[in-house]
Amino acid sequence: xxxxxxxxxxxxxxxxxxxxxxxxxxxxxxxxxxxxxxxxxxxxxxxxxxxxxxxxxxxxxxxxxxxxxxxxxxxxxxxxxxxxxxxxxxxxxxxxxxxxxxxxxxxxxxxxxxxxxxxxxxxxxxxxxxxxxxxxxxxxxxxxxxxxxxxxxxxxxxxxxxxxxxxxxxxxxxxxxxxxxxxxxxxxxxxxxxxxxxxxxxxxxxxxxxxxxxxxxxxxxxxxxxxxxxxxxxxxxxxxxxxxxxxxxxxxxxxxxxxxxxxxxxxxxxxxxxxxxxxxxxxxxxxxxxxxxxxxxxxxxxxxxxxxxxxxxxxxxxxxxxxxxxxxxxxxxxxxxxxxx
Amino acid sequence: xxxxxxxxxxxxxxxxxxxxxxxxxxxxxxxxxxxxxxxxxxxxxxxxxxxxxxxxxxxxxxxxxxxxxxxxxxxxxxxxxxxxxxxxxxxxxxxxxxxxxxxxxxxxxxxxxxxxxxxxxxxxxxxxxxxxxxxxxxxxxxxxxxxxxxxxxxxxxxxxxxxxxxxxxxxxxxxxxxxxxxxxxxxxxxxxxxxxxxxxxxxxxxxxxxxxxxxxxxxxxxxxxxxxxxxxxxxxxxxxxxxxxxxxxxxxxxxxxxxxxxxx
Numbered sequence: 373x374x375x376x377x378x379x380x381x382x383x384x385x386x387x388x389x390x391x392x393x394x395x396x397x398x399x400x401x402x403x404x405x406x407x408x409x410x411x412x413x414x415x416x417x418x419x420x421x422x423x424x425x426x427x428x429x430x431x432x433x434x435x436x437x438x439x440x441x442x443x444x445x446x447x448x449x450x451x452x453x454x455x456x457x458x459x460x461x462x463x464x465x466x467x468x469x470x471x472x473x474x475x476x477x478x479x480x481x482x483x484x485x486x487x488x489x490x491x492x493x494x495x496x497x498x499x500x501x502x503x504x505x506x507x508x509x510x511x512x513x514x515x516x517x518x519x520x521x522x523x524x525x526x527x528x529x530x531x532x533x534x535x536x537x538x539x540x541x542x543x544x545x546x547x548x549x550x551x552x553x554x555x556x557x558x559x560x561x562x563x564x565x566x567x568x569x570x571x572x573x574x575x576x577x578x579x580x581x582x583x584x585x586x587x588x589x590x591x592x593x594x595x596x597x598x599x600x601x602x603x604x605x606x607x608x609x610x611x612x613x614x615x616x617x618x619x620x621x622x623x624x625x626x627x628x629x630x631x632x633x634x635x636x637x638x639x640x641x642x643x644x645x646x647x648x649x650x651x652x653x654x655x656x657x658x659x660x661x662x663x664x665x666x667x668x669x670x671x672x673x674x675x676x677x678x679x680x681x682x683x684x685x686x687x688x689x690x691x692x693x694x695x696x697x698x699x700x701x702x703x704x705x706x707x708x709x710x711x712x713x
Numbered sequence: 714x715x716x717x718x719x720x721x722x723x724x725x726x727x728x729x730x731x732x733x734x735x736x737x738x739x740x741x742x743x744x745x746x747x748x749x750x751x752x753x754x755x756x757x758x759x760x761x762x763x764x765x766x767x768x769x770x771x772x773x774x775x776x777x778x779x780x781x782x783x784x785x786x787x788x789x790x791x792x793x794x795x796x797x798x799x800x801x802x803x804x805x806x807x808x809x810x811x812x813x814x815x816x817x818x819x820x821x822x823x824x825x826x827x828x829x830x831x832x833x834x835x836x837x838x839x840x841x842x843x844x845x846x847x848x849x850x851x852x853x854x855x856x857x858x859x860x861x862x863x864x865x866x867x868x869x870x871x872x873x874x875x876x877x878x879x880x881x882x883x884x885x886x887x888x889x890x891x892x893x894x895x896x897x898x899x900x901x902x903x904x905x906x907x908x909x910x911x912x913x914x915x916x917x918x919x920x921x922x923x924x925x926x927x928x929x930x931x932x933x934x935x936x937x938x939x940x941x942x943x944x945x946x947x948x949x950x951x952x953x954x955x956x957x958x959x960x961x962x963x964x965x966x967x968x969x970x971x972x973x974x975x976x977x
Contacts (some may be wrong), residue, residue, distance in 0.1 A: 547960075567927075570970060595900070596971075637900050
């Protein structure tokens with residue numbers, strides 16, 4: 373316990389986050405339903421989930437960028453121990469872009485099509501640092517060099533449309549790095565790119581991250597991509613975290629039937645039938661009252677506790693956390709009291 | 714088919730060139746050569762995988778099968794007939810035998826029509842509307858009668874793709890051209906659709922030309938595969954040949970790009 377107290381606050385700590393919106397009949401819909409996690413300095417965390425699972429929304433909430441009509445209804449978001457929920461836009465702006473760098477899926481929409489790439493990068497620097505233009509420009513060239521853009525001084529004068537998708541995403545990574553952030557958040561950074569370019573951009577991102585020794589939250593639907601890059605993973609389903617743990621543990625001994633289903637869904641050899649999780653994810657409006665995964669779950673098979681009670685995210689004997697009433701049947705009993713994660 | 718011998722491929726493309734540009738530019742060889750001399754054959758009941766990255770010409774190639782690309786030279790034969798330059802009116806006569814399934818089930822379905830109407834449309838156009846046949850078809854692809862009365866806006870991606878497949882099957886085609894049919898779907902749903910396509914192929918004896926950028930999908934579904942780069946096929950062969958013994962450096966690059974996880 374004393375070790376717990378002297379430990380430095382995590383870089384980012386999200387506690388009991390609930391994001392709501394108003395449904396068509398005026399009812400409150402919980403899009404993010406009680407999500408908690410931490411990210412430490414220098415750590416790479418993957419958030420994996422399907423579309424609508426709430427993985428992107430969680431990070432938009434962290435950055436104070438929730439779209440109109442959505443709000444943080446409960447919970448706290450601690451940045452270096454300080455709650456940033458409800459901060460004024462001006463204060464948030466000081467964190468975004470300086471402490472937190474963002475990389476989105478589509479680099480074309482993240483860049484201004486009417487301005488030269490170099491000038492956009494210089495602006496990102498000068499928004500947060502009082503440096504002369506000349507210094508900013510030199511820094512831009514260094515940044516572009518770091519993300520593997522050759523002949524940076526010349527190419528910084530190009531407009532976004534003159535660059536390929538992969539090159540543009542490098543520019544966005546350079547922009548995210550511009551102010552030495554402590555945390556990079558990358559939301560499906562390679563999904564819009566061709567396969568061969570994906571691998572290059574991920575290498576660039578990892579190199580950039582290592583150079584800054586910043587933390588990285590990698591949001592993706594691709595379990596393989598997350599596993600290749602993240603040391604720890606959070607698996608989201610229907611607005612909740614259903615499993616979290618080290619990448620290795622999640623891959624070798626998943627402790628939630630949804631995670632298990634995702635791993636089995638990876639395509640096997642030809643002639644073998646693909647494993648498919650039956651059914652569809654529920655819309656947040658119609659989320660079942662107990663476990664959200666219960667109607668599709670092979671482990672539950674309609675057992676009443678799955679229908680009636682929402683399972684809590686509990687520490688398992690192998691060190692992962694999972695939210696399943698019957699995880700012990702997957703060989704993952706609840707960890708004995710007093711054991712450390 | 715009376716007009717094709719059983720051992721003859723259903724679709725046969727020979728030395729196809731497609732060039733975009735104004736007519737004069739094309740004649741002087743200054744157009745954009747999107748497809749540069751490709752040949753392929755698709756036999757009954759088989760699946761041919763077509764792999765390539767954006768801009769490689771794969772969309773141009775499949776569009777040319779439907780008469781939607783400006784063919785500069787080469788021939789396209791379908792069901793024993795040369796269809797390279799036949800007029801649109803005559804294309805319709807056999808058009809029902811080759812149908813397309815699109816990537817994005819969100820934009821491929823008319824949001825104002827019910828699912829039943831969407832699937833019925835091809836039959837209505839050809840004057841062969843039959844309520845029972847449509848009900849059976851929807852049942853076959855896993856769309857319930859209750860869902861058939863609703864509009865696709867209320868459907869998930871996987872359900873929409875089932876509807877897209879049903880619509881493509883309405884005219885009893887022999888060949889489906891599938892353009893990235895599972896790329897927009899979530900992992901847990903992808904497998905459902907791939908299994909459905911597998912069942913349909915076995916039950917109806919369909920042939921698939923399956924376009925995807927995802928090599929793990931191609932390895933799962935295809936018998937043979939062609940790898941396209943910059944308008945040409947750089948590699949072709951059976952799945953085993955191409956995946957286990959890739960010859961072209963580009964194929965190797967593609968294979969190396971698949972994220973893999975090693976825990977040792």
